[in-house]
Amino acid sequence: MAKSHYDFAIVGAGPAGSACANALLLEGASSVVLIDRARFPRDKICGDGIGPGVIAILEALELRHILDGHRRVTQMVMTSPLGGRMTLNDNEIRGQSPLGYVIRRTEFDHALMSAAAKRGCADRTGWTLEGAEYADGRWRLDLAESESGEPCSITADVLIGADGATSRVRRLLGQPFNHERHVSVSMRILAQTEPPFPPRQELNVAKELPIPGYAWNFSTGSGTVNVGFVCDTPTYKASGRHLREILKTYKGLLPDTLSYDDATRHSQILPLASQMPPLAYPKVQAALIGDAASMINPLTGEGIFYGMEAGLLLGRGLARAAQTREGRAQALIRYERVFRRTFTGHFRGNYYLRKLLERPGLFDRMLRAGARDPNLCCDCIEYMMGNESGVGRTPLYRLALRTMVA
Numbered sequence: 001m002a003k004s005h006y007d008f009a010i011v012g013a014g015p016a017g018s019a020c021a022n023a024l025l026l027e028g029a030s031s032v033v034l035i036d037r038a039r040f041p042r043d044k045i046c047g048d049g050i051g052p053g054v055i056a057i058l059e060a061l062e063l064r065h066i067l068d069g070h071r072r073v074t075q076m077v078m079t080s081p082l083g084g085r086m087t088l089n090d091n092e093i094r095g096q097s098p099l100g101y102v103i104r105r106t107e108f109d110h111a112l113m114s115a116a117a118k119r120g121c122a123d124r125t126g127w128t129l130e131g132a133e134y135a136d137g138r139w140r141l142d143l144a145e146s147e148s149g150e151p152c153s154i155t156a157d158v159l160i161g162a163d164g165a166t167s168r169v170r171r172l173l174g175q176p177f178n179h180e181r182h183v184s185v186s187m188r189i190l191a192q193t194e195p196p197f198p199p200r201q202e203l204n205v206a207k208e209l210p211i212p213g214y215a216w217n218f219s220t221g222s223g224t225v226n227v228g229f230v231c232d233t234p235t236y237k238a239s240g241r242h243l244r245e246i247l248k249t250y251k252g253l254l255p256d257t258l259s260y261d262d263a264t265r266h267s268q269i270l271p272l273a274s275q276m277p278p279l280a281y282p283k284v285q286a287a288l289i290g291d292a293a294s295m296i297n298p299l300t301g302e303g304i305f306y307g308m309e310a311g312l313l314l315g316r317g318l319a320r321a322a323q324t325r326e327g328r329a330q331a332l333i334r335y336e337r338v339f340r341r342t343f344t345g346h347f348r349g350n351y352y353l354r355k356l357l358e359r360p361g362l363f364d365r366m367l368r369a370g371a372r373d374p375n376l377c378c379d380c381i382e383y384m385m386g387n388e389s390g391v392g393r394t395p396l397y398r399l400a401l402r403t404m405v406a
């Protein structure tokens with residue numbers, strides 16, 4: 001019979017929740033449950049771009065093999081509505097690479113979740129969190145089997161909310177959702193190509209699409225191309241257009257050799273890190289990670305790296321802490337402090353860069369400067385996407401100066 005009490009209950013088995021579960025188990029925790037309303041493998045609306053910082057996280061989790069068989073991105077292209085075009089090829093990169101992978105989330109998330117299950121995590125995938133209450137020093141979680149609705153309750157000492165962009169745990173902790181100025185809307189569709197495109201990522205700001213906003217086409221290298229569009233909510237509302245129509249316009253700008261699968265066309269919101277809620281709740285022994293805590297880069301829309309880094313940091317800290325209420329409270333506080341110290345400047349810089357690039361002329365200038373100077377091109381992409389060690393360290397003002405003189 002399944003256990004009914006756990007030391008750590010993680011709601012959401014996406015990259016953030018599964019990274020956290022793996023970190024806890026690797027550091028010696030033995031009583032961890034992963035709850036997810038979906039059964040895995042499951043799809044997640046995403047661009048499928050796995051940033052370079054994820055490599056180090058997978059190494060820390062002893063899961064580097066998840067990348068085996070996938071080809072690293074060899075080229076990144078950005079285009080502006082005024083004709084500017086900047087291309088970074090992997091053979092032009094001197095230091096750490098800002099290029100990562102394009103991997104279907106169905107596969108990536110399943111691999112992470114299965115690794116946690118193999119390490120001894122209790123598997124409650126296929127169960128939805130309906131409600132939760134903290135009383136007498138422990139959490140009571142009310143779950144329902146996602147298909148049949150059959151109810152069940154479990155208890156846990158610590159609750160970790162990794163349940164994505166519309167997090168129920170966040171609401172239960174009394175935190176409102178982001179203001180619409182800090183939420184993007186998006187739509188993506190999958191396509192196939194024969195022969196396959198090489199593994200590459202292309203970001204297009206185009207005059208035919210709402211600005212500020214960008215469209216992307218990311219190729220896995222094995223025949224699948226992820227195509228989509230993202231922009232902030234006020235821009236979308238002001239455009240008066242429907243996401244489906246915007247995506248159709250973008251498809252018209254791409255090669256007609258792409259064969260689209262309409263069943264994979266879905267929309268989703270992105271809560272941006274320009275408005276993050278508190279991450280740690282030591283009094284009630286809880287924390288938020290990943291999209292549940294709005295850990296999405298306000299410029300690029302990337303969130304996998306930040307969510308996994310948060311999961312690793314929190315899982316490690318909790319497992320290494322004294323297993324007392326006080327010990328765990330300290331670990332929760334430390335998690336928030338370290339995460340903010342590492343990423344607040346990075347998120348703020350990307351938010352300002354987004355504001356600057358809302359002017360098509362400036363964006364065009366950056367791309368043209370990057371096209372002339374491969375080092376500047378690499379540093380600009382690193383500023384947005386990070387590198388193998390995490391976030392890029394070139395200050396924004398230096399990038400701006402180099403753009404002006406290039």
Ligand SMILES: Cc1cc2nc3c(=O)[nH]c(=O)nc-3n(C[C@H](O)[C@H](O)[C@H](O)COP(=O)(O)OP(=O)(O)OC[C@H]3O[C@@H](n4cnc5c(N)ncnc54)[C@H](O)[C@@H]3O)c2cc1C
Pocket residue numbers: 011012013014015016017035036037038044045046047048049050051127128129130162163164165167168186187188228268269270289290291292295296301302303304305307
């Ligand atoms: C269109 C689009 C494109 C994107 N492209 C990229 C990209 O290319 N690269 C990148 O890095 N990021 C991208 N992102 C962001 C990225 O998808 C997220 O940041 C990432 O998935 C966050 O991981 P997570 O584990 O926090 O949440 P999720 O991956 O959303 O996982 C949350 C899990 O919680 C489960 N859940 C939710 N509610 C409940 C409940 N009540 N009970 C039980 N389980 C529940 C869900 O089933 C889900 O499996 C994109 C986002 C969108 C919308």
